[in-house]
Each structure stands twice: as structure tokens, then as C-alpha cells.
Amino acid sequence: MYRYDAVDQKIVDERVAQFRDQTARFLSGRLSEDEYRPLRLQNGLYIQRHAPMLRVAIPYGMLSSHQLRMLADIARRYDRNYAHFTTRQNIQYNWPALERVPDILADLATVEMHAIQTSGNCIRNVTTDHFAGVAADEIVDPRPWAEIMRQWSTLHPEFAALPRKFKVAFNGAKDDRAASGVHDLAFDVYRGADGDVLLRVKVGGGQGRTPRIAVTIREDLPWRHLLTYSEAILRAYNRWGRRDNLYKARIKILVEALGPEKFAAEVEEDFRHLVDGPSTLTDTERVRVEACFIDPPYLPEAEAGADLAARRAQNKRFDAWLRRNVIDHKRPGYAAVTLSLKRTGPAPGDATDAEMDAAADLADRFSFGEIRVSHHQNLVLADVARRDLFALWEAADAAGLAQPNIALATDIIACPGGDFCSLANARSIPLSLAIQQKLESRQEEIGELAIKISGCINACGHHHVGHIGVLGVDKHGEEWFQVLVGGRSDSQITLAEILGRAVKAEDVPDMVARLVDLYLAKREGAERFIDTAARIGIAPFKEAAYAGLQAAA
């Protein structure tokens, strides 16, 4: 993974000093609340429902075991012994004391981490595929490009006060696991006929109140122009994005208002003046950054593989885990393993300090000391020798991290919702628990099903791209939910459709169960829920959803 050099370290250290000073000025009354807000936000510090919340960046989801132990330690020393992994591959602390946040940032800096631009109207943490570098279907490893983007966007002086937040994603695989289509700016990284790296540039995707899928404005952009082209896009957005209405301020609204062709023409016009300028990437820089993402020292003898058949036959839970949580690797003899943070009970994506320490130990023992955070709010050990899988499973199971539920009904994505978030209309966490309880015993039979819950229209729980999406709405101060069907975030990205009127929280689990029953009744062969939904359309789901519910509800 990328390691800081002296300059990277210095910039992060100076950022800590700067924020310490800003916080001191705020606490002494010399800096107004209004002015402190954007400064603290650009260091990941929110003021939430009960307390401040600190969001720490995990660039494109990559962590060393050493860093994960520090995250656990921070949960212990400054918070309530747990933290929450987010749908943006970040981690959030829900109960830090405001005046201690500079100390937390200083501790993070000792392990090459920070909270820079994890919030605020700026370029946010860059995300990518959690199987980057190991996926069998990968075309180009997107991580060097994500790292180059991270550096360029860090403390960018011109783009620190954009109309609204700006999220960037990279996808380098055939199957898009980065949900790139719902980002403000996304790059597909691929190879041209001569083998060199090219970029497809997509803009204007996003969820929230006005969900949109990103449109391609440029194909076959040579990699050298990644930053200059991005600069032209950001400048167009900074200058012309709406600032009068919070809900119309994302780049998707600008792209739609201008039309993608006109927007692309404006970008190309500016790019014409930037092309081949100083920000044009060099071979030296590409080589330097790519060298950080070379393969770990895979053991050739591991390629002989392991015969797991006997273990599987003896142990049903291990067998289920192998089927659900383990995927093929580009190297024979290796596998990528997901450690589930979806236990029926704790909030999806929450991990205690002990669990984080345990996961760090597993990474050291089984996966070259590295671990990833997925936007599904799980942890990934990307490089496990197949012959170690049983030992890993036993250790993960002992740590409570081996629920065999990846991509199943209980692998729910949920935002923090009304339990923590001050913007929420409804509580996502209790609802996700109720749905988990409802479907847990049948999840193997149901198969792949992505349920995604957001506590409000901001859609942090990605409900627009859930096979089943659930959205909290406010009705006369009560918690109600709208249910959606048919969304997906992969290469065939589709936005889910609302089934109909909102229902009370207590009616949602049964409604979801009815949708599942309909699918099971209609499925043909090996169809997944999303395949059946695509084939039969939304109408039967609308009907099933409200069957038996009081019309007057």
C-alpha cells in the first residue's frame, strides 16, 4: 500500500497543527461558529444529534493492521469502545469530545492517517473496488490512480469551497464494485489497443433527493491527463454549480441543466489550455505510485492449493462461509475473504475496539498485514492462501467476524440514521435489525439480496441502488418508510423504483418479507432477486407490498 514520504507526513502534521489552532480559536471565542463550521467539516468533524462525530478517511478503503489497531485504540481512549465503518469506506467515531479532536488527529497522523476532507463542500475521500489488485476480473488496478487523485485533491486551494460535496470513485474491473455510477466524478480505468492505461470519464452521478446515474463525457482519455481533466471539471463546477439552493448544488444538477454535451464542451475548452501543462502526470510519478501497489510476496507453494473438501463435508458452517464470504483471487491458491460486520444485533458496519484488534491480528496472520473496508461496510482480507482458510475461519469465528452472510439478506447496508444523525427522519438501525431477524433463517434460500436503508433523502445508506431500498420519511413527526425495488450498483447500475405510499416502521419487515415471498414464487432457475425483478417488472412487487395492509394506513 501507499506509504508516506517525508513531505506527505509533513503536510498531515501541519494540518493537525492548523486544526489545533483553529479549534483553540473557536474555543476561546475568537472564531465564530459560522466560520469554524467549514473548517471543522473539512477535518471530518460534525456536530451530530448527541455529540460531535469524527469521520476519519480511509483512502480507497486500504488499511494496514497497524493503522487498524490505532483506530481501535482511538475508540478505546477517546470514544465508547466502538466505531462505525461507512458506505464511503471511512470510519466514524460517534462520541469524541470536541476539544480532544486535535489530539485524535495527532494520533492518526502517527500512522499516516487523517480526517482531511471527509466532509464539507470539497473533494471527499476517493473510493474504489474493495477487491482492487486481487479481483480475477480486474483490467487495471485502480489504486495508484486513486492515490494520485487523493494527493491532488488534498488541500486543493481552488476547490476547497465548492457549491457542495464532491465524491470521486475509480473502477478498474469488468464488474463495477465501486458503485462508480453514483459518484459526482468517476473513472473507469482500462487498457487501449497498445496496452496503455486509458480513462473513461463519467460525471453527474449521485443519490440523494435527485438520484442520477453518471454520464460519460470522455472516452479513451490517456492517463497522463487525469489531473488536468479533473481540474477542468472541478473548475466548471466551482464556477457554475448552483449555490442558491442546497438541493440543487451537486454537479449532477449542473450537468443536467447544461446538458452533458454542453458541459463536456465547457470542460474540453478549459482542458485545451491545461493539457500538457505542469499537472500532466509523468512516467516517474506513475512508476513511483504503482510501485506501492505491487503484489505481496505470494508463496509459490500455496499455488498447490488446499483440499478443503473434507473440512467442508464435516463442517456446515465452514462450508456456508466458504460459499458466501470467500471469492476467487487472480492467483490460484489464494482467495479474498470478507469479514462480516453484519451481526444480527449491532448496527451494520459497527465494530468494537476488540473486533478491530482481532481483525488486525487476522490480517497479520493471514493476509500480509493489510485489510480493506468495503462500501458494504464489511472488512476484507484480500490475500489469503487457500490452505489457511480453515484456520482463518476458526479464528474469525472466535472473534465473531465469520457470519456467513455476504451479499445475503442480513448483509444490510444502513446509515447511522436517527440514532445518531441530526438530519435523519427515521432510525435505520432498529429497522435493519428487525429486517435481519425477519429474514435470517431464510437467507440461504433467498440467496443474493442487497437491502439498503437510509434514514433520510440524503441516501447515505444507498437505498436508490438496493435490490430492496428503504427510505425514512417524516410524517407528522412519526417515523415512516418508503420501500423501493429494483436498484443495483454494479456495471448494470439501475435506480430503484418507489413501490407506493410510505408505511410505518413496524410494517416494513413484513412488507420486505412479502417482496421476498413473491420473488421466491416467481423465480426461474438460478435467478437472483434482482434478475427476477428485472424480468417481471415492478408492478407485481407493488401489488405484493401492500397486500394485507390496511388501505387507510
Add this chain to the structure above:
Amino acid sequence: MSVLIKLGADGPFIAEGAPAAVKTEATPRVVEGGRGDARIATYVKKPVPADAKAKDWRDDGFVPLIEWLAGERGAPPIVLPTDDPFTLAEHVALPLIGVAFPKFNDGRGMSQAVLLRKRLSYGGDLRAVGDVARDQLFFMARCGLTSFALRADQDPDDALRAFADFSDVYQDSADGLSPLFRRRAP
């Protein structure tokens, strides 16, 4: 009067106004140590933002660009966030141009400054005017602004320190530094 900071060859200095002119009376905020202090909620209340439209840049010694282009030449022009900076293409010999920052969280002035410097090769003094506070100065200087009419409540000595917040930067902007990747030791 408010303090004017300029960037000189030896770094930033106070060009006008008394260095210790304005020390605002500050009342420390009480923050309970510990976790989840409910009183934190009182921080969230937003003060009503000053009405940006009401601002007359003539009070700051500038004429809004559109009026300036229409012939009102009593003072140098100031580029507002919605203005087209390329209309100044014929006027790059001006010694001073203002860039308006009606609100500290409106970043359009940053792009206006970059375009004036890099696309029009403007070489004169480019002044940040308006809601110009300590915590924007480092970025403003990077975007090619060379003088800063500080908001009245700002501590000038503190503001001078802002230019040294970071000793290095990653990206190219309009202050003449090349991107870090072109300067890194191999």
C-alpha cells in the same frame, strides 16, 4: 480602517492599517470535557449570514466589473463571483484588480483569480476583498491573490502566520509552484 496584507518578495507584510488595530473581545466557550456533551448542540445554531447583495464594493475602493467595463473608471475593477473574468483580457496592464469574496464559503473567487493569472497572464496586484479571513489566506495566496483586505475583526498578526500553515503542497495552482510530483526526490 481594515488591515491590508501584501505578499512581498520576503513574504507577507502589513501594508496598511495598524498591526494591532483590532483585537476582538473574545469570550471563551465552555465545553464540558467528556463524551457526548449535549450542550454542544448550542454550537449548531447558525447566525444569519450577512446579505452579500447589499455590499457595495465602492466602499472598498473598487468598481464592480460590469460597471467598470461600461465606463465607470473612478477606481480599479473588482471581479464578482458571477462575472466573466475573460472580459478583462484587454486590461491586463492594470496595476490592481479586486476579486470579490462576498462570503468566506463561496469559492468562486478562487477560480476567478486562477483564470486571471493563468489564462490572462495578469501580472499586477490581485486583491482579495470582502469576507477575507485568516483561514482562507493560505489558499488565496496559492490561487494567485497577492494582497488581502482583511475583514475588520481579523487579528493581523495571526493572519500573517496563515501563509506559513503548510510548508509544502501537492498540486499546481497559480502561485508558481510546480506539482509536488515534479519536485519529489526520486
